[in-house]
Amino acid sequence: MAPIGETVCTGVALLLGCFVVQSTGSYIGPRQRVPDEFVAKPQYPTPYGGWDPDWADSYARAKAIVDEMTLAEKTNITSGTGFFMGRCNGNTGSALRVGFPQLCLGDGATGVNQADNITAFPPGITTGATWDKELIYARAVAMGKEFRGKGVNIWLGPSVGPLGRKPKGGRNWEGFGSDPVLQAKAGALSIKGVQESGVIATIKHLIGNEQEMFRMYNPVQQGLSANIDDRTLHEIYLWPFADGLRAGSGAVMTAYNAVNGSASVQNSYLINGILKNELGFQGFVMSDWFSHMPGGSAIAGLDLNMPGDEQIPFFGKSYWMYELTRFVLNGSVPMDRLNDMTTRLVATWLKFGQDKDFPSTNFHISTNEAIGDYYPAAWPFSPSGVVNEFVQVQNDHDVVARQVAQDAITMLKNNDNLLPLSTSRPLKVIGSHAQTNPDGPNACPFRSCNKGVLGMGWGSGVVDYMYIDDPISAIRRRADNVEYYPTDRMPSVPEPTGDDVAIVFITSDSGENSFTVEWNHGDRNSDGLNAWHNGDRLVKDASAKYSNVIVVVHTVGPILVEEWINLPSVKSVLFAHLPGQEAGDSLTNVLFGDVSPSGHLPYSITYKESDLPRSVTELTGFAFGQPQDTFSEGLYIDYRYLNKNGIKPRFAFGYGLSYTDFTFTNATITPVNELAATPPPSPPRAPVPNYAQPIPSWEEAVPPTNFFKIPRYLYSWLSESDARRAVRSREEGNTYPYPEGYTAEQPEPFPASGPSGGNPRLWDVMFNVSVTVTNAGDTHAGKASVQVYVQFPEGDDVPDTPVIQLRDFEKTTNLEPGERTTVTLELTRRDLSVWDVVTHNWVVPAPEGRYKIWIGDSSDRLFLACYTDSGECEGGLESPV
Structure with a gap:
């Protein structure tokens, strides 16, 4: 948050409407034109990380490292060093004095972006079309090995947003399909598979990035505002993010667009409120490339600015790096927030074992030649040398x-x-x-x-x-x-x-x-x-x-x-x-x-x-x-x-034919846990590290004597005069325009809060559903897709819900003619719940009611139904749609 300055409310104030401007940054003012019912409620401050027991050891070790860092080292690792200022799509700063290296961030949705000797995998939409969990996972394992082999610390995937709301959406193909459960299960398996190699996954884009045009803030227009009500946000667009965090995703990337009028990169409701409080996210949140902007991103929960530059990346300027150093010295960004964001980064690096034997980056995105500029954007002043070792990582991934x-x-x-x-x-x-x-x-x-x-x-x-x-x-x-x-x-x-x-x-x-x-x-x-x-x-x-x-x-x-x-x-x-x-x-x-x-x-x-x-x-x-x-x-x-609306599709979601025929018989439903209106409470949070610290001396913010700077490379140091000026501003009692609702008191957990994905009891299995699948053909072997959809009970106490909703799926092995197998699927507490916008919790609207669990091989070919109230199943039914 920048110091207060001159208020500007003219047409030239293009990016943010009416805001406060000074050379050190700017302050976003009131949002405009968003429909009244869509509100980005302020949520401050950022919840501390470290209270998930599964992360406790990583945080303790990280805190010991962060405590040894200077102010400039902390602000250095929370930002990129600039576009094309390193080998990778993104390159963080480092703190080599205490053993923390520069991290390499790499796209993409189909493999290692802009590298050689790699596999061009089918993208997400193709992977989703397999409806095969084992195959989704196997692809991710292979991708993880290739990213690690190339020395990529952080994979910028998977993409579960866009979810595919708009059929014409440009990046739908990077995700897995137009359904939150298909996206969730495929995304979670992708995270699990990639992270098994010690590569940090980045689930993206949070949230509502459902079209490409007009998504970005730029010097002539604000980015598109995706206006989403709270129930829709939770039951559709946030659903796969919760699964991804539960699977352990180490990073989250925000979207370019705004949500309910507030830019995603500094939307405190999304980052502080939902992501870090409700969903208990313990890793770090990064901006999408060049989506960072002047304003309150640090106190809204952003931890990493990528690739480091301002929105126009030609001048070697940054909204963080040296500016974040200034904000800490002048008191506008609290030390506990800087320590929390720095610890989140180091803890994630440690949790995935990257402090031990992680390969060095061995390729360069700007060239396939062996020799090249280390920092192409600094040409002609960049040093050069070997930038590509041509490491072969394909193995048998074809x-x-x-x-x-x-x-x-x-x-x-x-x-x-x-x-x-x-x-x-x-x-x-x-x-x-x-x-x-x-x-x-x-x-x-x-x-x-x-x-x-x-x-x-x-x-x-x-x-x-x-x-x-x-x-x-x-x-x-x-x-x-x-x-x-x-x-x-x-x-x-x-x-x-x-x-x-x-x-x-x-x-x-x-x-x-x-x-x-x-x-x-x-x-x-x-x-x-x-x-x-x-x-x-x-x-x-x-x-x-x-x-x-x-x-x-x-x-x-x-x-x-x-x-x-x-x-x-x-x-x-x-x-x-x-x-x-x-x-x-x-x-x-x-x-x-x-x-x-x-x-x-x-x-x-x-x-x-x-x-x-x-x-x-x-x-x-x-x-x-x-x-x-x-x-x-x-x-x-x-x-x-x-x-x-009773509209028949030409080909329904989940539809697909085979050279053979399959029968689904002998369905059973078995209760596993007792279904109640609300989930049991989440376990209590573990203690967090003490992030409090006095503001350091200005000496920690200046470069070593006679240090040679590479042109356009982003550094976290201030000049001595700027550092002293920032301290003097604080000592003179200057105040700063924190957003409405800002407080320094740590928030209480939300009702649905829990570690890494939300209340873990939401994933308690309520019912197992089994069905016998038989290849009824005479000539061809084949694999069947078994899909389970839930139909909620009817009644005044049940809110309006879709007729059917996908809740689980499995694919059989290759069945020879006449061969049969039993497939078992699961229904969790969350699968039978709706989001209550009053209590801000997941609620089962009719625990004793009749949930009808449909089984079939597409959303309009449902052959069997099982009932949660009676435990009975029957076949020969007419499909509900």
């Missing part, structure tokens, strides 16, 4: 990458059993997206084009391909008679025979709004939910020529298929999602019947865009002032909205 890509392939149609194909059948492959980009797989920076195989979206979450196994190469390896037409317009072809099969490839792309691709500004604002490159026309033209057409769709999310889905010639449709580097064999294994398709949709596909509410189909546009995106649909996104 196997799990291929398995994910293969088991995600979702068959939506297979008339006349056209699939699987015989390898001797004549095949006409049509579409430029069956081959690798002719310009090279990495020709477009950050994959910011839609040329060739679409293995990932674009933006910061991508990796460089070491190779692509493209579909046409794989098809040619397998089939005897293949002709390829690398065009997105129907080519001139010989007169087909009745045996000819056309395989048509179409795509839909999206990404981060740092790039515009074919007039799509990150979000699919130009092409919408239609296939790119006139893909619908290509399918229709091919269907007019051939009597047997297979459509293969590589896509970031749902597309509309109505123009061609019912054409008689379109016999089969495969959604291959985004396959990463293993696009070829993963597809041909399904095409030629080596395996049955077993993917299921992680979102719904509607007949038309207007089947969903305008609040999710329309992207928020430009506004004078702050753009407002009000989540007026509340709990009702994707299948929840369709079911509530």
Whole structure:
């Protein structure tokens, strides 16, 4: 929090509206234009870390290290050293004198960003489409080994926000699907797998970052405000974050956008209130890149400023580093807050064992050459040397990458059993997206084009391909008679025979709004939910020529298929999602019947865009002032909205076909714990370290004599005159405009509070549900997806809830014809609860009521139901939607 200065309320005060400005920072004033019912209630101060018993040892050891640090060392490690001022996407400062190194932060959603000798994994949306917990975890384990092998301390993932509320959202493909439980379980497994290698995971983006356009604060406009009511926040968007923290995520990244009018990076309700009090988060909170801004981020709970620069990163300036040193000396940021944020960082580093034998960073994001500048943004003054050791970390990770890509392939149609194909059948492959980009797989920076195989979206979450196994190469390896037409317009072809099969490839792309691709500004604002490159026309033209057409769709999310889905010639449709580097064999294994398709949709596909509410189909546009995106649909996104309004989707959430058939029988439900209206209280908090400390002398804030500074590198030191001036300001009794509601008294726990995710009793298992799954087919083995949805009781004491809600899922092993297995799923206390906005707690609205637990293989194919009140189960029921 900066010293008070001159009040500015003009159109030039662009970033923050009416605020207080001085050279040392600025103060955010009243928020404007947010609807009255959406409030970012102030929550101060930041709850101390260290009270979770599982973190106690790490905090004790960290506190001993922090106690030895100088003021400048503390402020140095809580910020990045500047954009392109180190080897990694982000590089923290260090405190080498006491043994704390510079930490390397690395993207992305598909592997190690901007590195060589790595695996290009299928991204989150593909992983979610597997509906396979073991495979989700195996992918994460492989990714964790690669990040560790490259010397990345902190993985900037997983992404569970955006959750997929808006089908056109640009970064939906980085997450796992348009449902909080699918996101939660996949995100938690990803955290668990990556962190087993000692790499710190970063669950992101907190919260409401559901579109790319207008998300960021910039010199001409405030960032979009996601206006979310408290119940919707908890039951939809916060749900996967709670699971991720319970899984032990060491870091959380805030979003670019505001929530209820308050920028996420300094939203005290989100960070102090929900994250660190209610959800008991013990790790550290970082800003997204360049989202930090002047204002009260430190006292709102931010712990790490990334990448360190101001929002315009050209001048070697920072809102923290030396400024945070100044704020501590002048008394505007309390010492206990600085000590807490510093201890959180060191404790997390220690908890994951990075103080012992963690590899040094061995690559540089700016070059694939061995020799380069250490600090490219300091050119021509940067020292240079060896920056890339070409460490190979791929091992056999292509196997799990291929398995994910293969088991995600979702068959939506297979008339006349056209699939699987015989390898001797004549095949006409049509579409430029069956081959690798002719310009090279990495020709477009950050994959910011839609040329060739679409293995990932674009933006910061991508990796460089070491190779692509493209579909046409794989098809040619397998089939005897293949002709390829690398065009997105129907080519001139010989007169087909009745045996000819056309395989048509179409795509839909999206990404981060740092790039515009074919007039799509990150979000699919130009092409919408239609296939790119006139893909619908290509399918229709091919269907007019051939009597047997297979459509293969590589896509970031749902597309509309109505123009061609019912054409008689379109016999089969495969959604291959985004396959990463293993696009070829993963597809041909399904095409030629080596395996049955077993993917299921992680979102719904509607007949038309207007089947969903305008609040999710329309992207928020430009506004004078702050753009407002009000989540007026509340709990009702994707299948929840369709079911509530009796709208049938073309293909439902969770839908997917196989080459065989499965039966679900012999369902049972077993109570495990007693269900009560409210959960038992969380265990008491352990004592926290003593973070209090007198403000240090100004001597701790100045650099050593004759220290040489690298231009544009961010340092935490002040000049002697600035340091003395800051102390003098405090001694003269200057006061500071702390936000309304600010207090220094530590907060009491919220009713739902608990360590690392919230009250642990919310995860008590209330019921086990088991079902026998049998492969009822005669010819093909296959894997079944078992999905469990809850239907709440009816009654005046039960608030409005979606008709059904996913609560758990499992995938079987590969079952041979006639083979059967028993699958057991769990229902927790939270699964049967709603968020009570009055008591601020999870409440089971009708403990004695009849919760109907539906079992099936998609949200609209539910075969069995079990009842919590009677313990009975029955089959042969009509699906509730």
